[in-house]
Amino acid sequence: MSIDDVSKIVDKVRIYRTSFGSQFDKAGLSKLKVEWHRVLEPYDYDDVNRKLDEFFKDGNNYAKYPDPYGLVKFLTKHADKLKIGHQYVRCNLCGSLIDYEYYDTHYDRCSSVNYIYKMSLKYFGKKLNKEKMMEADKKLFEDYYLNFCQNLLPIVNSGIEKHLIENTIRILQGKEPSTDFKEVRMELNL
Numbered sequence: 088m089s090i091d092d093v094s095k096i097v098d099k100v101r102i103y104r105t106s107f108g109s110q111f112d113k114a115g116l117s118k119l120k121v122e123w124h125r126v127l128e129p130y131d132y133d134d135v136n137r138k139l140d141e142f143f144k145d146g147n148n149y150a151k152y153p154d155p156y157g158l159v160k161f162l163t164k165h166a167d168k169l170k171i172g173h174q175y176v177r178c179n180l181c182g183s184l185i186d187y188e189y190y191d192t193h194y195d196r197c198s199s200v201n202y203i204y205k206m207s208l209k210y211f212g213k214k215l216n217k218e219k220m221m222e223a224d225k226k227l228f229e230d231y232y233l234n235f236c237q238n239l240l241p242i243v244n245s246g247i248e249k250h251l252i253e254n255t256i257r258i259l260q261g262k263e264p265s266t267d268f269k270e271v272r273m274e275l276n277l
């Protein structure tokens with residue numbers, strides 16, 4: 088990343104930790120940026136920025152300052168990304184950078200997790216742990232998803248939602264989705 092990118096990173100730290108770097112005058116602060124740049128330069132801005140968001144979101148980091156070495160700890164350098172030939176795309180649901188090779192798998196899980204999260208909040212008033220659902224292995228997640236849909240089906244009040252849930256259940260059970268849209272058409276007055 089460029090020195091301008093590093094500037095944005097450091098400025099962001101100062102937004103969340105207002106006393107960060109306050110011991111420095113202008114010259115001192117630019118020295119700090121040069122030093123951070125030395126460490127961050129081989130990495131992509133998006134990756135570091137995401138790590139910074141994670142740092143601030145984590146309640147354990149309350150009142151703590153991030154440091155550049157901590158931020159890049161598990162990141163892949165830009166040059167190494169090119170070497171392995173991996174391409175990264177941003178998931179338009181959760182905003183994470185995803186290896187293109189695994190994008191479909193990620194997106195599939197990510198949209199299911201979002202759906203479960205949304206429906207659980209709406210019908211059960213319960214906030215579920217998205218990270219845990221993202222990390223669960225395939226079989227475990229699918230069993231959970233199936234169980235969730237089966238519990239949800241009797242309590243949803245919209246025909247369209249019912250139809251979607253029934254089809255999700257069918258797909259999770261390895262059956263063909265139903266194309267009988269009678270209920271849906273009735274609700275939409277078609």
Ligand SMILES: [Zn+2]
Pocket residue numbers: 178179180181182183193194197
């Ligand atoms: Zn996602």
